Amino acid sequence: MSAQFLKPQIAESFSRAAVSYDSVAQLQRRIGNQLLNQMTSISADVVMDLGCGTGYFAPLLTELLRPQQLICLDLAQGMLEYARQTRVTPNTLWLCGDAENLPLADNSVELIFSSLAIQWCEDLPALFSEVARVLKPGGRFLFSTLGPDTLFELREAWSEVDQYQHVNRFISFTDLQSSAEPYLQQLSLKEMQELLLYDELRGLTSELKGIGAHNISAGRQSGLTGKARIMAFKQAYEQFRRADGQLPATYQVFYGDFMKG
Numbered sequence: 001m002s003a004q005f006l007k008p009q010i011a012e013s014f015s016r017a018a019v020s021y022d023s024v025a026q027l028q029r030r031i032g033n034q035l036l037n038q039m040t041s042i043s044a045d046v047v048m049d050l051g052c053g054t055g056y057f058a059p060l061l062t063e064l065l066r067p068q069q070l071i072c073l074d075l076a077q078g079m080l081e082y083a084r085q086t087r088v089t090p091n092t093l094w095l096c097g098d099a100e101n102l103p104l105a106d107n108s109v110e111l112i113f114s115s116l117a118i119q120w121c122e123d124l125p126a127l128f129s130e131v132a133r134v135l136k137p138g139g140r141f142l143f144s145t146l147g148p149d150t151l152f153e154l155r156e157a158w159s160e161v162d163q164y165q166h167v168n169r170f171i172s173f174t175d176l177q178s179s180a181e182p183y184l185q186q187l188s189l190k191e192m193q194e195l196l197l198y199d200e201l202r203g204l205t206s207e208l209k210g211i212g213a214h215n216i217s218a219g220r221q222s223g224l225t226g227k228a229r230i231m232a233f234k235q236a237y238e239q240f241r242r243a244d245g246q247l248p249a250t251y252q253v254f255y256g257d258f259m260k261g
Contacts, residue, residue: 027194031253032057032115034192035144038257039064042140044111048073050099050131050143051117055083061113062089071109073097075120100126104134114143119170124179128258132183135260141184146170147191147252154204154249157236161229176254184258192253197246201237204249 036057045068049057052072062070073095074080080094097103099114100123112131121127131141151167158166171179173191180186198204241247 027196027251028053028116029056031144031194033060035113035115035142035255036060036064038142038255039111039113042111044140045069046109047071047111047113048104048109048134050112050114051075051120052083052094053079053117055080055087055089055094057113057115058083058087058089058092062092065111067091067111069093071095071104073099073102074117075099100130102130102134106133107136109134110136110139112139112141112143114141114145116144116146118143119146119168124171124176125182128180128183131258132260137260139260140187141256141258141260143256143258145176145254145256147254148172149250149252151249151251153237153240153247157233157240160236161232170252173254176256180256180258183260185261187257187259189254189256189258192255194251194253196249196251197242198249199246201234201247204247 042065044065047061047065047067047069048071049055049061050073052058052074053076055072058070058072061067068091070089070092072080072083072092074083075096075098077096080096084094095103099118099121112135118124118127135141148170150170155167158164173189177186177189196204237247
């Protein structure tokens with residue numbers, strides 16, 4: 001991968017964001033709902049929400065699929081605790097675990113749903129190997145994840161200020177395909193773009209902090225960022241301000257549908 005993520009920091013960052021997450025996660029819900037729309041013809045008795053976060057999609061998955069068991073797994077204990085308290089869904093098991101080392105038996109799950117979670121994995125081949133292990137033959141893995149062009153405006157603005165890595169870098173389309181290929185059969189993999197607009201840059205940075213997805217990659221700058229550098233960053237971002245006066249933030253989203261042969 002182009003970036004190395006530190007799992008304890010990922011878990012801690014998202015745990016801290018559990019209470020604020022749902023209030024600022026409009027994009028995350030839109031992408032997850034887009035993924036749900038691809039599942040209208042699927043039936044499954046045992047379903048997993050991999051990287052379930054606050055559990056927002058647990059009731060929707062229950063309503064859509066009527067599974068006998070729904071397994072909601074996340075790396076962040078704080079997210080799971082919040083989900084348990086706020087989502088009332090039948091036949092649901094809440095599990096704290098690592099997507100690259102799933103605490104599940106072989107051939108035990110028929111469908112894995114994962115929206116905007118696998119971009120935090122350090123080892124995608126390990127992820128796909130584990131997904132293939134726990135899926136039953138014919139089982140499906142439907143996911144959304146972020147591509148390397150995500151928040152390019154933010155990255156380019158910071159690059160004019162210093163050489164530190166301020167923006168998380170995500171895996172490319174071809175690397176995603178090659179990581180999955182030895183383990184799962186690709187049914188579809190497509191790219192879409194989401195554009196968010198803000199009156200002021202603070203809206204974007206506050207939103208990223210609210211969902212726990214501010215920069216947590218290795219190689220980022222440690223310590224506080226000086227006021228002069230913040231001002232230079234804001235000024236550099238102004239080059240992207242549109243004719244309608246708004247600042248854009250671009251998300252490159254990959255939607256995948258893979259099957260265990």
